[in-house]
Amino acid sequence: MLEVQGLQKRFGGVTAVADGALTLREGELLSIIGPNGAGKTTLFNLISGLEPPDAGSVRFQGQDITGAVPEALAALGIARTFQHGRVFGNLSVLDNVLVGAHTRLRAVKPALPLLGPLLEMALAALRPPAVRAEEAALRRDAEQILARFGDRLLPRLHQPAFSLSYANRRRVEIARALALRPKLLLLDEPTAGMNQTETAEMQEVVADLKRSGLTILLIEHKLEMVMRLSDRVLVMDNGRRIAEGLPQQVRNNPAVIEAYLGHRHAGAEPVS
Amino acid sequence: MSAWFDYTVNGFVIGNIYALLAVGLALIYGVANLVNFAHGSVYVVGAYIGWAAITHLGTPLPLTLLCVVVVCALVGVAIERIGLRALQGSSRIAPLLATIGIGLVLDQVVQLVWSPDPRAVPMQVPEWRIAIGGGTIGALDLLIAGIGCSSAAVLYGFLRFTKLGWAVRATAQDSDAAQQMGVDINRVNMAVFAIASVLSGISGLLVGMYYNQINPAMSFEATLKGIVALIIGGLGNVPGAIAGSLILGLTESYGIALFGTSYRNLFAFVLLVAMLLWRPNGLFAPRRAAAPEPMVGTFIARSLPVKLPRWVVPVVLLAAALLPLLNQPYLLQIGANSLMYAMLALSLTLVAGTVGQVSLGHAALLAIGGYASGLLALDAGWPVALAIPAAGLITAGLGTALVWPAFRLTGHYVSIATLGIGEIVSLVILNWTGLTRGAIGLGGIPPLELFGVDLGSVQGTYWLCLVVLVLLALLQLRLLSSHLGRTWRAIRDDSVAARSHGVGEDRYKALAFGYGGFAAGISGAITAHVYSYINHETFGASLSVLALTMVILGGMGNVLGAVLGATLLIALPEAFRALAEYRILIYGVVLLLLIRFRPQGLMGTV
Amino acid sequence: MSLHRRSLLLGSASLGAGTALAPRSAGAADPVFVGVSGPLTGPNAQYGAQWKDAFDLALEQLNPAAQHKLQYVFEDSQSDPRQSVAIAQKFVNDARIVMELGDFSSPASMAASPIYQRAKLVQFGFTNSHPDFTKGGDYMWSNSISQAEEQPTLADYAITGLGRHKLGVIHLNTDWGVTSKNLFSAAVQAKGATVTAAEGFLPNERDFRSTLVRIRDSNPDGIVIIAYYADAATIVRQIRTLGLTQPIVAVSSVYSPKLIELGGDAVNGVHVITTFFPDEPRPGVQRFVEAFRAKYNRDPDTFNATAYDTMVLASTLVNQYGPTRAAIREGLGKVRGVPSVIFGTMQFDQTTRRVEGAQYKRLVVKDGRFTLFTGGTPS
Numbered sequence A: 001m002l003e004v005q006g007l008q009k010r011f012g013g014v015t016a017v018a019d020g021a022l023t024l025r026e027g028e029l030l031s032i033i034g035p036n037g038a039g040k041t042t043l044f045n046l047i048s049g050l051e052p053p054d055a056g057s058v059r060f061q062g063q064d065i066t067g068a069v070p071e072a073l074a075a076l077g078i079a080r081t082f083q084h085g086r087v088f089g090n091l092s093v094l095d096n097v098l099v100g101a102h103t104r105l106r107a108v109k110p111a112l113p114l115l116g117p118l119l120e121m122a123l124a125a126l127r128p129p130a131v132r133a134e135e136a137a138l139r140r141d142a143e144q145i146l147a148r149f150g151d152r153l154l155p156r157l158h159q160p161a162f163s164l165s166y167a168n169r170r171r172v173e174i175a176r177a178l179a180l181r182p183k184l185l186l187l188d189e190p191t192a193g194m195n196q197t198e199t200a201e202m203q204e205v206v207a208d209l210k211r212s213g214l215t216i217l218l219i220e221h222k223l224e225m226v227m228r229l230s231d232r233v234l235v236m237d238n239g240r241r242i243a244e245g246l247p248q249q250v251r252n253n254p255a256v257i258e259a260y261l262g263h264r265h266a267g268a269e270p271v272s
Numbered sequence B: 001m002s003a004w005f006d007y008t009v010n011g012f013v014i015g016n017i018y019a020l021l022a023v024g025l026a027l028i029y030g031v032a033n034l035v036n037f038a039h040g041s042v043y044v045v046g047a048y049i050g051w052a053a054i055t056h057l058g059t060p061l062p063l064t065l066l067c068v069v070v071v072c073a074l075v076g077v078a079i080e081r082i083g084l085r086a087l088q089g090s091s092r093i094a095p096l097l098a099t100i101g102i103g104l105v106l107d108q109v110v111q112l113v114w115s116p117d118p119r120a121v122p123m124q125v126p127e128w129r130i131a132i133g134g135g136t137i138g139a140l141d142l143l144i145a146g147i148g149c150s151s152a153a154v155l156y157g158f159l160r161f162t163k164l165g166w167a168v169r170a171t172a173q174d175s176d177a178a179q180q181m182g183v184d185i186n187r188v189n190m191a192v193f194a195i196a197s198v199l200s201g202i203s204g205l206l207v208g209m210y211y212n213q214i215n216p217a218m219s220f221e222a223t224l225k226g227i228v229a230l231i232i233g234g235l236g237n238v239p240g241a242i243a244g245s246l247i248l249g250l251t252e253s254y255g256i257a258l259f260g261t262s263y264r265n266l267f268a269f270v271l272l273v274a275m276l277l278w279r280p281n282g283l284f285a286p287r288r289a290a291a292p293e294p295m296v297g298t299f300i301a302r303s304l305p306v307k308l309p310r311w312v313v314p315v316v317l318l319a320a321a322l323l324p325l326l327n328q329p330y331l332l333q334i335g336a337n338s339l340m341y342a343m344l345a346l347s348l349t350l351v352a353g354t355v356g357q358v359s360l361g362h363a364a365l366l367a368i369g370g371y372a373s374g375l376l377a378l379d380a381g382w383p384v385a386l387a388i389p390a391a392g393l394i395t396a397g398l399g400t401a402l403v404w405p406a407f408r409l410t411g412h413y414v415s416i417a418t419l420g421i422g423e424i425v426s427l428v429i430l431n432w433t434g435l436t437r438g439a440i441g442l443g444g445i446p447p448l449e450l451f452g453v454d455l456g457s458v459q460g461t462y463w464l465c466l467v468v469l470v471l472l473a474l475l476q477l478r479l480l481s482s483h484l485g486r487t488w489r490a491i492r493d494d495s496v497a498a499r500s501h502g503v504g505e506d507r508y509k510a511l512a513f514g515y516g517g518f519a520a521g522i523s524g525a526i527t528a529h530v531y532s533y534i535n536h537e538t539f540g541a542s543l544s545v546l547a548l549t550m551v552i553l554g555g556m557g558n559v560l561g562a563v564l565g566a567t568l569l570i571a572l573p574e575a576f577r578a579l580a581e582y583r584i585l586i587y588g589v590v591l592l593l594l595i596r597f598r599p600q601g602l603m604g605t606v
Numbered sequence C: 001m002s003l004h005r006r007s008l009l010l011g012s013a014s015l016g017a018g019t020a021l022a023p024r025s026a027g028a029a030d031p032v033f034v035g036v037s038g039p040l041t042g043p044n045a046q047y048g049a050q051w052k053d054a055f056d057l058a059l060e061q062l063n064p065a066a067q068h069k070l071q072y073v074f075e076d077s078q079s080d081p082r083q084s085v086a087i088a089q090k091f092v093n094d095a096r097i098v099m100e101l102g103d104f105s106s107p108a109s110m111a112a113s114p115i116y117q118r119a120k121l122v123q124f125g126f127t128n129s130h131p132d133f134t135k136g137g138d139y140m141w142s143n144s145i146s147q148a149e150e151q152p153t154l155a156d157y158a159i160t161g162l163g164r165h166k167l168g169v170i171h172l173n174t175d176w177g178v179t180s181k182n183l184f185s186a187a188v189q190a191k192g193a194t195v196t197a198a199e200g201f202l203p204n205e206r207d208f209r210s211t212l213v214r215i216r217d218s219n220p221d222g223i224v225i226i227a228y229y230a231d232a233a234t235i236v237r238q239i240r241t242l243g244l245t246q247p248i249v250a251v252s253s254v255y256s257p258k259l260i261e262l263g264g265d266a267v268n269g270v271h272v273i274t275t276f277f278p279d280e281p282r283p284g285v286q287r288f289v290e291a292f293r294a295k296y297n298r299d300p301d302t303f304n305a306t307a308y309d310t311m312v313l314a315s316t317l318v319n320q321y322g323p324t325r326a327a328i329r330e331g332l333g334k335v336r337g338v339p340s341v342i343f344g345t346m347q348f349d350q351t352t353r354r355v356e357g358a359q360y361k362r363l364v365v366k367d368g369r370f371t372l373f374t375g376g377t378p379s
């Protein structure tokens, strides 16, 4: 489903990603681990179109998507969350999720060149039945997605996101990504900053998504979660892949242990 | 060929003067991450302090300079301490607007103390001149160049080799990190504002001597040219600012050589916009599309809109509809003025508040609307009732097309680009004599009428404006409650996240500018028919600032707030008539207090 | 209406006989009001102040002997159209006001014109030279100097007076500057001379070096400045530092003592035309200048003189034709021979609603003083 080859990205003197390569099969969950600054987030950015790569290629479902703009990738069904959380602070929880469903708008967004935007504005103002039905359907869907998080978010549908707790904002972000009905979901440290209960809840949510057949690329520092969820694990250090394989193999790989011990400030928890 | 040599020399001479301004601006941007719109006002303060010292105290040059240095340093410290420090951590727009407010206050104080009359500044520099080509260069030219270069050199030395300088640099690189390492950011900021203000004040004095003339109105032009030079050189790049100034000077000079004097500023602003588009980081930075702005949108104060009891809006609306019955034409005229500005504020609150594109050139949309409707009525003989909506559509299209290239810019860059585009529109109107009648302006524009019904009376105007405003406001509210509203606000809050979810930024910015252009175009068109005469200055840059103040006063993105803000800012000066010359001063102070104590505006941001 | 300290300034008034012609059933002693819309604050504030001085002087002289005592209500517009239209509503709905004076700038005046025209209140734009101002309607009148008259006079000074035939023109790029420049060019051509270059600059520009290189390279034998005194001073200084030595001739708005203050030595030898010159021996001028000096202890300038003329005219109209709006409108069409500092005597052209026959003086700056130019070759 996703094939990444030879990706490179430099920022001034720093080579953030030196040789990004991975393949991901349909329905698979691949975790990327590695110390801070290893280049994991940059790799996500390259795949999701936020930064153009200096070299290399990305293919998605057989199509070359190297250097494509993020909105085009979203239209293809690639959704992501951000490491530091990027919810729309002034939008309500519901609106955040509805923005995630933007690519699914059909009735209100006629696919015509030039006239399309004007019609979109007219339809937004007039709201014929088809548009209202679509909006209502998306709303129901958004509420269903939010229901995945139990009653963490449902009672707060109309609160602005900036008023939510940190963990809830992370949840909103994931809900927003799911609203896109993605074929591929990129999760960048979804449990960062969460306590144990919250982490366990999040782990359940991700496991659920995996069960439903979603293809997932996960960056995560909490190795326990990685071991439980992943089909395969990829280890990065200094912008390079240093190991890849089944969770158990990777865990015992000396290079991996070295990389983690070598970076003491890494956010990794001791391997249990 | 000798003429070209002369044009080149002249370009350097004027660039030399811009450099003194741009260096200070660059320094402030580098450290405080802020385009200081009060810079030109400090320049004026410096000029007047110098003039007062020479004429009242008879000071010789060194003493004059000392006076200017001391006073301007104090002004700089005051700007930082009183005006800006409290705004750390508030929305990014706040300090920028605060500098606009400070500029307004300083200009007014200078004007109140020394009157708007131009003054002659006695020359205190030897008057010898050397001939270069067909012209001459005097001691003062060399002094200005010397001060420009040596202040750049001293700054460089200060930044490299002193402890405070090290702190300044550290702060410029990463203020959080610097703070953690024990740098006193406030002290650094204060030092920088003092230094930059001194530079600005000295240049005011020297330029005053150079032209033997100063007046309070010269601040705006100075700020504008300084900013253009700053952008060319790269925001925050001190040597770049000097080079940018010389390039600006040369561009203007060659522009005059090729096309004539009236094209001078057109060239300057086209250069500005071109730079923003192709090299937003300046000529001397490596080419990169992304500007060094924080990518996460914090441009809007976080707040909840004020919830009014349900009955308030209908009751106010009813009262507004019944106002003509009072038979108070003066009151009605103020009401009509407020309504016309409320349409402009609606437009700006959508663009700046809802979509986060803080436009400083919004008055240009009024101008396009006014000219479009006026020309359709005068030259094409269209009935007014058709010309006005047509003008709205034309403004929507033209306005959107003009800012389209700027859609990829963010934050301060949007404000500066729109400021430049606004000036370009005004200068094109001035120079496109064949279409717009140039400086003569458009006279004899027919009065308001609706298919034979005369609306030229103040009651008619008021009614028409009220109906149009209510329709526009309802439409805007309707759009805001649709998917467009959340999409616009998502772009504002975090355009990167929005794009990652499939939101095409350009499309939605274009729709916002389209609707905003329509509302502003209608406002300009109605104004044109009410005034019967407009020229390229009728809708000047000061209106853009006024409109922005209305929007902030009401609450960014808030439709009711925009109407309230417009009404207050149009009606209050009339109420303050008794305070005559203190009016603008009071208005500046109110703006500053508002930014400080109620950044979310009266009605809250949406 | 409340009497604000600033907004309402009363001319000197005293008791006297009057008829009951005032719009409200006014008593005999009721004063008659004119409304003034003009800048008292903002960038043009100094002009409003100059008007006031002249108005007060005129009323002080006229009211004691007049049947109808005139007073004025001065509203500060900052010369901003948004405010001038609101003020217009105030005036047209104030039944005491029989005539309006101002605004200062043409855009501010013309924006308010439709309101005055509709209400049939005369708008007397005494500084509005914009050719379209009086076209706003038959209630728009002006005694501002007509550029159609001034520019040929200027051309005559340059061509016949100074023997120049190739003229380079620098003009302000505004409605006034462009109109003037066009009229000047036409007048020059009519006299068989040529305009070698015409360069328009924007208000607030300070640097004219490159403009002057263009002028220089068009090889003029004289340079003509169409601007206000402040800009003119800067331009003249730069002309001289650029080493250009051609004679300089300038329009009447350049005539001001400030020209010499701002221009310094460089303005010596500059020629200007003017409609008002305090040293002119004509008795009408001398009476005004002496009274002004006595009251304010300084020389009046052109703005003072125009404002003075205007208030004299207003008083004349009220007393000759009656203190009603209709009477004033009618009177403007009929009145003849109103004494004027600028014109000698004023009467209005019925189609243009402007005054013709301004008396131009040719001046030259000598040793830092304006002096009457007495022919011969330029210094």
Ligand SMILES: Nc1ncnc2c1ncn2[C@@H]1O[C@H](COP(=O)(O)OP(=O)(O)O)[C@@H](O)[C@H]1O
Residues within 6 Å of the ligand: A011, A014, A015, A016, A034, A035, A036, A037, A038, A039, A040, A041, A042, A043
């Ligand atoms: N926009 C950027 N500009 C400069 N350097 C960057 C940028 N983004 C990332 N880097 C650098 O690239 C390296 C990899 O960062 P990142 O991808 O965030 O690592 P990880 O997500 O594995 O912690 C780091 O050294 C980081 O400082």
Ligand SMILES: [Mg+2]
Residues within 6 Å of the ligand: A040, A041, A042, A083
């Ligand atoms: Mg990361």
